Amino acid sequence: MQDIVDQLAHAIREAAARRTPLRIRGGGTKDFYGGPLQGELLETHAYSGIVDYDPTELVLVARAGTRLTEIDALLGRNGQMLSFEPPHFGDAATLGGCIAAGLSGPRRPHVGAARDLVLGVRMLDGNGADLRFGGQVMKNVAGYDVSRLMAGALGTLGMLLEISIKTLPLPRTALTLRREHDAAHAIELMNAWAAKPLPITATCHLDNQLYARLEGAEPAVRAAREKLGGEEIADGGEFWARVREQRVDFFEGAPVLWRLSIKSTTAALPLAGRQLIEWNGAQRWLAADADASQVRAAAAQAGGHATLFRGGDKRVGVFQPLAPSLFKIHRRLKESFDPHGILNVGRLYSNF
Amino acid sequence: MSTVIESVPVDFARQRDVAAALRAFMPPESVLFEREDVQPYECDGLSAYRQVPMVVALPDSEEQIQRILQTCHAKRVPVVARGAGTGLSGGALPLGNGVLLSLAKLMQILEIDASARIARVQPGVRNLAVTQAAAAYGLYYAPDPSSQIACTIGGNVAENSGGVHCLKYGLTVHNVLRIRALTIEGEIVEFGSDGLDAAGYDLLALMTGSEGMLAVITEVTVKLLPDPECAQVVMAAFDDVEKAGAAVAGIIAAGIIPAGLEMMDQAATLAVEQFVHAGYPTDVAAMLLCESDGVQEEVVDEVRRVEEIMEAKGAILIRVSQSDSERLKFWAGRKAAFPAVGRISPDYYCMDGTIPRKRIAEVLRRIAELERKYGLRCANVFHAGDGNLHPLILYDANKPDELERTEAFGSEILQLCIEVGGTITGEHGIGVEKINQMCVQFPAAELEAFHAVKRAFDEDGLLNPGKAVPTLARCAEFGRRHVHAGQEKFPDLPRF
Numbered sequence: 001m002q003d004i005v006d007q008l009a010h011a012i013r014e015a016a017a018r019r020t021p022l023r024i025r026g027g028g029t030k031d032f033y034g035g036p037l038q039g040e041l042l043e044t045h046a047y048s049g050i051v052d053y054d055p056t057e058l059v060l061v062a063r064a065g066t067r068l069t070e071i072d073a074l075l076g077r078n079g080q081m082l083s084f085e086p087p088h089f090g091d092a093a094t095l096g097g098c099i100a101a102g103l104s105g106p107r108r109p110h111v112g113a114a115r116d117l118v119l120g121v122r123m124l125d126g127n128g129a130d131l132r133f134g135g136q137v138m139k140n141v142a143g144y145d146v147s148r149l150m151a152g153a154l155g156t157l158g159m160l161l162e163i164s165i166k167t168l169p170l171p172r173t174a175l176t177l178r179r180e181h182d183a184a185h186a187i188e189l190m191n192a193w194a195a196k197p198l199p200i201t202a203t204c205h206l207d208n209q210l211y212a213r214l215e216g217a218e219p220a221v222r223a224a225r226e227k228l229g230g231e232e233i234a235d236g237g238e239f240w241a242r243v244r245e246q247r248v249d250f251f252e253g254a255p256v257l258w259r260l261s262i263k264s265t266t267a268a269l270p271l272a273g274r275q276l277i278e279w280n281g282a283q284r285w286l287a288a289d290a291d292a293s294q295v296r297a298a299a300a301q302a303g304g305h306a307t308l309f310r311g312g313d314k315r316v317g318v319f320q321p322l323a324p325s326l327f328k329i330h331r332r333l334k335e336s337f338d339p340h341g342i343l344n345v346g347r348l349y350s351n352f
Numbered sequence: 353m354s355t356v357i358e359s360v361p362v363d364f365a366r367q368r369d370v371a372a373a374l375r376a377f378m379p380p381e382s383v384l385f386e387r388e389d390v391q392p393y394e395c396d397g398l399s400a401y402r403q404v405p406m407v408v409a410l411p412d413s414e415e416q417i418q419r420i421l422q423t424c425h426a427k428r429v430p431v432v433a434r435g436a437g438t439g440l441s442g443g444a445l446p447l448g449n450g451v452l453l454s455l456a457k458l459m460q461i462l463e464i465d466a467s468a469r470i471a472r473v474q475p476g477v478r479n480l481a482v483t484q485a486a487a488a489y490g491l492y493y494a495p496d497p498s499s500q501i502a503c504t505i506g507g508n509v510a511e512n513s514g515g516v517h518c519l520k521y522g523l524t525v526h527n528v529l530r531i532r533a534l535t536i537e538g539e540i541v542e543f544g545s546d547g548l549d550a551a552g553y554d555l556l557a558l559m560t561g562s563e564g565m566l567a568v569i570t571e572v573t574v575k576l577l578p579d580p581e582c583a584q585v586v587m588a589a590f591d592d593v594e595k596a597g598a599a600v601a602g603i604i605a606a607g608i609i610p611a612g613l614e615m616m617d618q619a620a621t622l623a624v625e626q627f628v629h630a631g632y633p634t635d636v637a638a639m640l641l642c643e644s645d646g647v648q649e650e651v652v653d654e655v656r657r658v659e660e661i662m663e664a665k666g667a668i669l670i671r672v673s674q675s676d677s678e679r680l681k682f683w684a685g686r687k688a689a690f691p692a693v694g695r696i697s698p699d700y701y702c703m704d705g706t707i708p709r710k711r712i713a714e715v716l717r718r719i720a721e722l723e724r725k726y727g728l729r730c731a732n733v734f735h736a737g738d739g740n741l742h743p744l745i746l747y748d749a750n751k752p753d754e755l756e757r758t759e760a761f762g763s764e765i766l767q768l769c770i771e772v773g774g775t776i777t778g779e780h781g782i783g784v785e786k787i788n789q790m791c792v793q794f795p796a797a798e799l800e801a802f803h804a805v806k807r808a809f810d811e812d813g814l815l816n817p818g819k820a821v822p823t824l825a826r827c828a829e830f831g832r833r834h835v836h837a838g839q840e841k842f843p844d845l846p847r848f
Contacts, residue, residue: 303546
């Protein structure tokens with residue numbers, strides 16, 4: 001396997017010498033996400049496989065090119081899971097791409113995001129140097145938390161080689177409730193429930209229905225079901241998978257999709273277009289080819305930010321522009337990890 | 353430890369100049385430089401390292417902090433930020449040529465938004481004060497470092513503090529949503545958002561645990577969680593450390609993530625029982641405390657399963673708390689472990705490594721060997737659930753070489769942690785204390801990457817310089833001494 005790392009490092013050094021942009025790619029399932037693609041392909045799929053996994057340690061170490069389906073299957077056989085429920089967006093999705101994109105699914109507000117579960121990384125920086133940060137233990141404050149920095153950096157700071165990630169036990173029982181509510185009432189309820197000790201692990205408002213997933217010990221789930229009321233849906237697991245993978249009708253018919261990450265209690269957004277609400281109100285999807293500045297102003301007003309998640313005109317910038325003081329730090333970090341400016345250029349912000 | 357920082361002679365002209373510049377916009381009582389005024393700031397919770405700061409500044413607003421930083425940046429004066437000074441790794445050790453920036457006066461809880469379950473606080477607010485203020489809404493702030501009655505949120509963010517409950521509820525990094533801070537140049541920066549993520553790089557993660565080296569925190573927004581409906585603790589005793597370690601692994605293997613899972617060895621158990629009479633058996637090799645919290649039905653179910661596992665793994669005594677007061681009594685022992693050890697020994701040195709859980713028994717055995725090697729006793733207290741160990745080395749500073757032996761003992765424990773795949777600090781930070789061991793844990797390229805991260809925030813290296821990340825020159829020096837010492841000891845022993 002080291003020979004593959006050497007080849008990848010060599011490719012990065014060559015590109016650095018020639019100042020040729022590289023486009024790091026795992027399974028290519030998230031090619032749609034982030035700024036326009038540019039550069040020569042540098043693929044991770046050859047560097048795949050699980051390096052270490054001991055269920056009692058709650059840690060899995062795998063190479064970046066390992067498919068999420070392979071990881072899910074292994075964890076499932078051992079009664080565990082990637083608790084942040086990463087969206088795959090296709091069978092080819094890899095762990096490296098999953099962490100680089102930093103996207104999380106329905107359980108995010110309850111157990112944390114991709115970045116919360118990352119314990120360590122091995123990576124190649126823009127000089128082709130082989131670096132390791134973090135480790136395989138739950139608590140580690142030696143040095144800056146560079147491994148979490150890589151989550152969501154879209155490969156602009158380095159090519160992920162290996163990732164160690166915290167795993168969690170699968171819930172023993174799960175059921176999903178549905179109640180009819182408008183958006184305003186649903187947002188209120190999601191937040192009120194989240195302030196109570198209830199075993200809720202996902203919420204979603206879609207087509208005037210509020211969905212809530214209950215998980216845990218069977219008696220606890222049953223008791224919570226009595227408290228919350230509503231109708232139990234038959235295919236809860238499938239429902240949340242479709243929400244996560246954006247396969248519910250809401251997404252299917254949305255050529256342009258915005259994601260707003262905002263304060264959970266924000267009232268239903270007065271933006272034109274259909275909306276789907278998740279994460280107790282902290283994640284709102286907007287299916288509309290809306291005016292970027294209007295969407296971003298609404299997100300900022302609500303204490304958060306907006307991303308042009310899929311489709312649309314990427315020239316407006318995919319991610320919310322940063323304040324100058326913050327952007328300065330970003331630029332300097334980019335320059336130190338990728339001094340020749342060759343890694344996934346333009347994927348996060350157009351000017352680096 | 354013994355390596356007290358060499359006292360830097362005070363440059364009186366510079367001291368007067370800096371103090372005068374700060375007093376131009378701050379009241380005189382908020383800018384201290386007389387020896388007797390600045391002496392109380394000479395150390396943090398790691399009192400073996402002491403250095404009197406040149407000037408102490410006590411701002412009471414973000415605007416004052418901004419002007420202090422602008423002034424120091426312009427005059428190239430290094431700045432060390434400090435919360436309550438309870439840190440255990442010397443992260444807030446002052447500099448003899450620098451300004452000690454105390455954030456203690458910024459102690460307002462600015463907002464509690466109960467429906468959004470967030471609190472916005474100033475950095476000098478005490479950890480426990482957040483939970484107390486949130487209690488009226490049935491909410492609390494989860495990270496609970498043992499010093500929570502005194503330590504501040506700003507310090508918690510700087511050190512990424514943990515606590516007994518972080519196995520289930522996460523560290524500080526998992527419980528902070530937004531940080532407002534000032535760069536050394538005096539620019540306001542905001543990391544994170546009121547949502548669950550932010551645009552751009554995850555600088556919130558980078559800031560958390562950065563030991564005051566990247567920016568000065570002026571405001572923190574934290575997550576609040578609902579109070580659990582109930583909690584119960586299972587206490588189990590074992591006649592063999594190995595069995596206790598197996599019980600820890602067994603609980604995790606059964607798919608249980610307890611709210612807390614703590615372990616104490618015989619020395620710690622004995623010291624604690626004599627001190628607080630928590631009802632622990634004293635003739636056992638190891639004790640486990642396993643807490644379940646949540647809704648009633650979940651707790652009942654989990655406690656039953658934990659009891660079964662403890663029994664299956666050979667516990668010789670199992671007790672389950674039957675009331676909240678009994679639960680608190682069980683915890684009182686664990687929480688008093690450090691002072692209890694302080695009672696049986698003139699001095700003790702608290703270590704903080706993290707190891708993979710499966711190596712617990714092995715590491716305890718190796719620590720016992722080191723006790724014999726150094727002729728010193730060691731009591732072990734663990735956050736067993738996440739493999740974070742706190743060996744407490746007992747020594748007497750008045751005996752001529754005990755401090756040196758303690759330091760060497762501690763250093764070997766840290767290297768043992770690295771060897772078994774762990775880390776030299778789980779929650780106390782590097783500070784000045786473990787800076788040499790950073791050279792063992794990280795190769796030069798990674799250390800250089802850390803320095804580059806610092807430069808991205810603080811080009812001139814004025815914020816808390818000399819902490820957390822060693823220079824390569826320092827590592828080269830440490831490496832020489834280290835190898836040299838290794839060659840002197842047992843040169844004939846095979847190493848593999």
